[in-house]
Amino acid sequence: MQKPHLIEFPKLGASDIGYISVGEANGLIPFSVERTFWTYFTPESIVRGRHAHHATEQVLVAVAGRIIVTTEMPDGEIQTFVLESPHVGVYVPPNAWHTMQYSHTAVQLVFASTRYNEQDYIRQYENFRQVWGQQ
Template identity: 45%
Template structure:
C-alpha cells in the first residue's frame, strides 16, 4: 500500500512577470486525472474531509493560503502535512483517512483518479476502522 507523501511541482517565472507551477500526468501526477474540483471561501480554522476513499487516489494542492492535512492509514499510522504554496501537493492513495484545516483564505485544488461515486467514500471514522479490520 502506498503512503501519503509530498509531491513537488516545477516552478518557473519571476516576481516581475508571475509564476507557473506545472503538474503533469506520468511525471509528478501518478495517475490519469478523471476529476478536478476546488474549495474556496472556507473560513479560517474550518476542518473538512473526515473521510477516506476505497479506490480514489488524490493530489491536494493549496493554491493560496495554507492547509494542514492530517492523514491516518488503516494501521493507525498518522502523519501531518503543511501545504503553504502551490509548488507542493500531497498525494493521498486510497484507504487514507484525511482531515484538512484551512487557514489564510485557502484555495485548494484536488486532482482525482476516479469520477465521483458515493460508494467510494467511508464517511464515518468507526466505519473506516471496521472496514480495514
C-alpha cells in the same frame, strides 16, 4: 501500498514575471486525472474531509493560503502536512483517512483519479477502522 507524501511541482519563472507550475498524469501526478475540483472561503473553524476512499487517489494543492492536511493510514500511522506554497501538493492514496483545515484565504485544488461516486467514500471513522481491519 503507497503512503501520503509531498509532491513538489516545477516552479518555472521569476519573481519579476510570475510563476507557472505544471502537473501531468504519469509524471508527478501518479494517476490519470478524472476529476478536478476546488474549495474556497472555508471558515478557519471548519475541518473538512473526515473521510477515506476505497479507490480514489488524490493530490491536494493549496494554490492560495494555507491548508493543514492530516492523514491516517490503516496501520495507525498519522502524518500532518502544511501546504502553503502553490507548487507543493500532497498525495493522498486510497484507504487514507484525511482531514483538512484552511486559512480563510485558502484555495484548495484537488486532482482525483476517479469521478465522484458516493459508494467510494467511507464517511464514518468507525467504518474506516472496520474496512481496513483495525477495529
